[in-house]
Amino acid sequence: MSSRIMTPLAENWHFRTDPDGIGIKKQWYLSKLEDSKRVKVPHTWNVEEGLEEYRGTAWYSYDLEIPADWDGKMLRLQFNAAYRDATVWLNGIQAGQHKHSGYTPFIIDITDLARPGAENLLTVSVNNENSDVALPIKNSFDWTDDGGLIRGVSLIVTGEAAIDYANVNAKPLFKEAGANDNRGILNGQIKLCERGIKADRQAVLKVTVEHEGKPIALEEYSACVSDGKLHINDIMIDQVKLWHFDHPHLYDIKLELMLDDKSSDELTVHIGFREITTDGSKLLLNREPVRLMGVEWMPGSHPDKGMAETEDDLIRSLKQIKHANCVITRFHWQQDSILLDWCDRNGLLVQEEIPHWQQPDEPDETLLPISMQHAEEMVVRHYNHPCIYAWGIGNEVNGQSPKTVAYMKKLKSFVEILDSSRFINYVSNSVHFEPSKDATGAGDLLMWNDYIGTWHGELDETAVISQIRTAYPEKPLVVAEYGLCEPAFEGGDPRRIGILEQKTEEYRKHGGIAALIFFSLNDYRTQMGEEGDGRLRQRVHGTTDLYGVPKPSYWKLRETASPLALQVEWAEQAEALKLTLLVRSDIPSYSVKGYRMTLEQDGTPTDLIRIEIPDLSAGEEWITEIVVSAAAKTKGVKFEIFRPTGFSVMNGCLKQNEINHLREAKHK
Structure with a gap:
């Protein structure tokens, strides 16, 4: 038997709000909550009818069973996250608090307060009001502030030392x-x-x-x-x-x-054994120069679940990212280890960030301890995930200010003590003004949110990129965001597709750009959303809607992010398909190894042809011919290409008449 027992505490929690702030005065922690309802954890109240706009204190209680034979064991409660300020009582006695950080895990020792073999009452109060001292600060953050026990809670039982x-x-x-x-x-x-x-x-x-x-x-x-x-x-x-x-x-x-x-x-x-380094303006993964394509995802956006999304909900969105051929992403706030475990197992590079977003305009020493708390709780708990290639220490906090530059340098030095093996970055929306003065230069990678044409006005894209590259010739540039935000800017999904195509094509011309992260995968719930009300308040910025339904821009993203291009011809005697597979050499650009293709003729699985694609480097091509049946010439041949992880790269149906039409158009 294992010397560690970990028991999830998910079902049969009692919950009630405290709009008048009387819970402490009336000592609600001494007995089971009255006028409560049963909920399942993870839980947030901000997706419930009547509580969509509630920011304040709410209470949870749980009947915690502790067997008599656990006497002498060490007992700890693990909270994967509670948004945001939480106080924990056991049997009417305060066991601990966790404040100023609503997305990082924390553990509270309850050994001395537990009563093995008897009833134990666990009570938790959680407050999600805006704060002048927490991160994110005040009302400055572009995501939802769902309150509650938004991630899992577990009881850890071990021996006397743990x-x-x-x-x-x-x-x-x-x-x-x-x-x-x-x-x-x-x-x-x-x-x-x-x-x-x-x-x-x-x-x-x-x-x-x-x-x-x-x-x-x-x-x-x-x-x-x-x-x-x-x-x-x-x-x-x-x-x-x-x-x-x-x-x-x-x-x-x-x-x-x-x-x-x-x-x-x-x-x-x-x-996982992996090395991610730089060589001048090149990004190297296991010593191979790579240029990557990705998309940012805003979790907590499903109107029925909010920040209390289940593991299945999270995986559904992560699979959409991989299906879109995106291999790199970033998060504005710390995520659940469940999510990161999936990225480890399925191959998705992540920059995880502390929620330092836009405010205060010029951070100073008074906020530094809170930022350090966020960084430490993030790094030490998520240190082992090979998917994490970088830690983010801020996003859009007036990067042109000397105070911000000094602040980010101090914060970076602190994070380097915690983890010297990963990149540490500041994400800027201002580096295009005076590149050499910007705080992103303090990071290991340059990270730029590019909204030229919308938020940043009409500028010369080529000239701006050249200025950034000239200021920092020895650092790779990552375009950390680009896209279209509706309804602030008009044009809808067709304009979003245009921005994706036009900007990506421009970025591909600049060798110092190592990665692109489109914004965003999904329309997302946010407390500052311009569209919708309550749990439907949102920003329309995504390639899918709030429920994950793809728009045309999603399929354009999948096509744009593919590392492969396929050219198809009918061989001269029209009895075989000639396939030429090209590996991109701009963005994305990386070797493909262990990829495979399937072809299906006549619509029957028995005619499925499986082809192992040879290992190819960026810029290389592979040609093969496939003999097809007479019926397949008109009915078509279905094809799909897969990564070694099983995720699809591209798929379609090849028909002779359509291919001939394309060839004729090309010759004209």
Whole structure:
């Protein structure tokens, strides 16, 4: 039996609002909530009828069962997020608080307050009012401020000593020529919970490394606890498979903490061996120069779920991102580990950010501790996710101000102490004014929200990009946002398609642009939305609507982001299809390995042809001929190309008359 038990607390919560602010005065935490209703966690009240605009305090209570045989165990409550200021009581006694950060996980020790074998009353108050000291500040953020226990809650049961978190480094080793030599190094440290172990006590740490369910390395060593930390010594791994968005190989690191020859806690983390670096203005993934295409997604936008979206809801949107051929994204606020786990397993690069959005106009020292809190809670809890390639420390906070530049440099230095292995970036909507003075220059990558033609007015796009590149010739540029926001700007989805096509074509001409992130995947719920009311208040900025229904722009995004182009001809004797597959060499641009194609004739699965596409580098092409039946010439041949992860790259139906028509038009 595992020495760690993790029990989700999802069903049968009691909930009520506190519009008059009387809960504390009347000590609602001492007994079960009156006039309450049952809800399931994750939960937000801002999608419920009559509470869409409610910003204030609400209360939750839960009958927490703690068996008698858990006496002597360490008991902790894990909240994946509560928006925003939360206070927790157990059996009428305050157990802890978490303030100023509504999207980061927190853990509260309830060992001393628990009554094993008896009834235990868990009570939580949550407040989502605007704040002058929290992030996001006041009313300055372009997403919804749904209040409540917006992510999962769990009870963690361990022995007398327990692991708080583990930060594991997975570094691949490369030969000088750049080829992976199939080896890697693992190391890191685990942070222990404050209770249950003294600094001079000896502990044994067992580390087991598994890949595809098979153990490949085992280390066991005694370690003296120092500052509540145990270090994971270097472990050499042979025959390493690298993590890549098309090949998301993962390794399981199983940690077991032993005290007095008895297992006290176990924790498994998932890691991936991958290297993301820069070489001048080039972005390198595992030593390969890449130029990537992506889209930003605004979670919490489903009108029926809000920020309390389920795992299935999250995965549905993530699959849409991958189906659109997008391999990179960013988030304006910290996300659930459930979401990041999916990105690890399925190959999606992520920049996760603290919600530093537009205000204060010039951040200063008074806000720095809160920003550091956000950064630390984000980094230490999400450190192991190979999908995370960068941490974001701010978005559109007056990047031309010297105060902002100084502030972001200090915040970046702090984050570097937490994690020196990833990029740390500031996203600017002002670098096009005076590039050399902008705060994005303090980051490892230049990140620019480009709204020339809408929010930024009519400027010369080519000249602006050239000025940015001239100011920072040794840093890759990422266009972190571009798109169309309705109803602030007219033109609808046809104009959105035009912006996607025109700007992408311009970006492709500039070699220093390493990635494009279109904004956005979806129309999104936001408290500052210009369209709709209540839970339907939104910004119409997406390639899908609030419910995830694709618009024409979604299909244009899928086409634009494809790394492949397909040319089709009927061979001279018209008995075979001649297929020429081209790998793009601009944006996107990366090698394709392990891709496959299927072709179906006559509409019957028995005629399905499967073709393994050879490995191709950017700019290369592959030609093949497929003999087809007479009927297929008119009925058509259905085709689809897949990535190694199973996601579709392109699909369609090839008909002789349509192809001949295209050829004739081309010759004319």
